[in-house]
Structures are given as C-alpha cells and as structure tokens.
Amino acid sequence: MGIILYDLCGADRSIRFSPYCWRTRLALAHKGLDFDTAPVTFSEIKAIGGGGVTTTVPVVDYDGRLIRDSWDIAMFLEKERPGAPLFGGEAGVGLTEFVVQWGTTLTRALSPMLVKDIHDRIAPEDRAYFRESREKRAGGASLETLRARREAELPAFRERLRPLRGTLAWRPFIGGKAPVFADYAIFGVFQWARVVSPFPILADDDPVKAWFERCLDLFDGMGRKMPAAAG
Ligand SMILES: N[C@@H](CCC(=O)N[C@@H](CS)C(=O)NCC(=O)O)C(=O)O
Numbered sequence: 001m002g003i004i005l006y007d008l009c010g011a012d013r014s015i016r017f018s019p020y021c022w023r024t025r026l027a028l029a030h031k032g033l034d035f036d037t038a039p040v041t042f043s044e045i046k047a048i049g050g051g052g053v054t055t056t057v058p059v060v061d062y063d064g065r066l067i068r069d070s071w072d073i074a075m076f077l078e079k080e081r082p083g084a085p086l087f088g089g090e091a092g093v094g095l096t097e098f099v100v101q102w103g104t105t106l107t108r109a110l111s112p113m114l115v116k117d118i119h120d121r122i123a124p125e126d127r128a129y130f131r132e133s134r135e136k137r138a139g140g141a142s143l144e145t146l147r148a149r150r151e152a153e154l155p156a157f158r159e160r161l162r163p164l165r166g167t168l169a170w171r172p173f174i175g176g177k178a179p180v181f182a183d184y185a186i187f188g189v190f191q192w193a194r195v196v197s198p199f200p201i202l203a204d205d206d207p208v209k210a211w212f213e214r215c216l217d218l219f220d221g222m223g224r225k226m227p228a229a230a231g
Contacts, residue, residue, distance in 0.1 A: 002034070003035035003036070003063070004037070004038050004060070004061040005025060005036070006037075006048050006057050006058060006059040007021045007038065007039055008021055008057050009040060009041060010121040010122050010123070010196075011122060011123045011124065014039075015227075016037065016195070017192050019103075019107050019188035019189050019191065020057070020058055020070040021188075022184070022188035022191045022192065023187075024060065024073050025058075025222065026179075026188075027073065027074050027077055027086055028060075028077070029222055030086060030179070030181070030184070031077050031081045035060075041122065041125070041126050042122065042129060043126050045057055053068065054066075054068045058073060060076075062080070071100055074086055074087075074181050085180070086181035087180060088180060095182070096180070096185070099174065100182070103185040103188065106160065106186070107189050107192070109157055109160060110189065112138055112141075112150070112153070113147070113154070113197075113201075114196055114199070115143050117196050117197035117199070118130070119131060150199060154201070161206070164211075165207055172211070173215075174186070179218060183215060187212065190208075191215075191216075191226070194228045195227070195228065198229050198230060
C-alpha cells in the first residue's frame with residue numbers, strides 16, 4: 001500500500017514533463033504525502049491498472065484506489081487530507097477551477113511551439129502516434145512547420161500572461177504568501193516547457209519568471225531537480 005503517481009516519461013524514463021502530472025506532483029507534496037512515481041510512456045498509459053482505466057495521465061494509486069485527472073485528484077486529496085488546504089475554502093475551489101482552466105488554455109497555446117521538441121524526446125515507439133495526433137490537432141501543419149513559427153508566436157503568448165503578471169505584482173504566489181493549487185496548475189505549464197525545450201518562453205525580466213523560479217524551489221527543489229532541456 002502507499003501512493004503512486006503514474007507520470008508521463010520520455011525516452012529517458014527519468015525525464016518527466018507532463019504539465020498535468022506536475023500539477024499533481026506538487027499537490028501531493030503540498031499535502032505532505034510520501035509517494036513514488038511510476039514512469040509511463042504514451043503507449044503504456046492504457047495498461048495502467050490492468051487496462052481500461054484511463055487514456056491520460058496523471059493517475060494516482062492511493063492505497064489501491066485509482067484516481068485519474070489532475071483536477072479530480074486535487075479535489076480527492078482535499079477531501080481525504082483536509083490539512084494544508086489546496087484551495088482556501090469553497091470560494092477558492094471555484095476560483096481555482098477558473099485558473100486551472102486558464103492554465104489549460106495556456107498549455108494549448110504553447111503546444112504548437114513545443115511539439116517538435118517533445119517528439120524528439122519521447123520513446124521512439126510513441127513518435128508516429130504523437131506526430132499524427134498533434135499534426136491533426138494543428139490542422140495538418142507539420143511539427144517542423146509549427147516549430148519554425150514559434151519565434152513569431154512568442155510575443156502574443158507572452159501577452160496572454162498579463163493577468164498572471166498583474167496578480168504577481170502584489171504577492172509572491174497566486175495563493176499569497178504561500179502557494180496553492182492555482183500556483184501548481186500554472187507552474188506545470190512552464191515546467192513542461194522547461195523540461196522539453198530550450199526555447200525561452202519567459203523573458204528574464206518577467207515577474208512570471210521570478211515566480212516560476214520560486215516555484216522550482218518549493219518542496220526542497222522538487223521542480224528544479226528535474227533537469228531543464230539542453231539546447
Ligand atoms: N484533463 C486531464 C488532462 C491530462 C492529459 O491530457 N494528459 C496528457 C499528458 S500531458 C496525456 O496523458 N495524453 C495522452 C495522449 O495524448 O495520448 C488532467 O487534468 O489530468
């Protein structure tokens with residue numbers, strides 16, 4: 001018995017890059033829980049729990065109970081372990097869900113800029129599936145074309161971060177003096193980018209970058225221990 005986080009991995013199984021798995025990893029740490037991670041490639045996801053459980057990660061095995069979806073896992077943890085709140089009360093749940101949904105829109109906006117780099121880092125047997133599904137999602141553009149466009153797309157992406165910049169002008173974390181699940185949900189987006197690609201998504205003088213660096217240091221440097229992608 002214990003807690004296991006099924007965590008998406010690259011060809012190098014120590015490389016963990018899923019934005020949604022990072023949300024969950026920090027949520028588990030926030031609750032002070034001891035857990036192990038089990039690496040899974042894209043093609044291994046469907047075998048979790050003996051099969052038929054999920055097509056996506058994260059999945060958490062919590063003492064034999066399998067919970068999937070990073071939001072459902074966070075809600076489960078909050079109920080199961082009410083100490084060290086992730087949301088800050090009932091109003092906080094709705095506000096957090098708003099931030100989480102915004103994080104997902106950021107992930108979708110960043111994805112075209114990163115998919116070629118992800119492709120090059122995942123297990124060779126996953127690459128054909130990954131290319132086909134991501135090119136289809138991008139309306140047929142090749143991964144190479146998507147990567148070639150990213151310099152031009154970066155300014156508009158950075159502009160999207162204005163609400164976060166405004167929030168962080170007044171507090172070190174979205175949660176105030178200390179981080180909450182809303183921080184972890186957005187942290188996951190930038191950690192994903194950091195682990196899969198050397199492309200600099202955040203400008204060095206951006207307050208979002210300073211916040212991201214603070215998040216990398218949380219829980220004894222849990223995020224920072226995962227190496228950034230080399231150029
Ligand atoms: N809503 C889900 C989304 C999870 C998700 O999309 N995970 C990706 C990894 S980042 C995945 O498992 N993708 C499988 C695939 O594309 O085949 C959550 O929050 O957990």
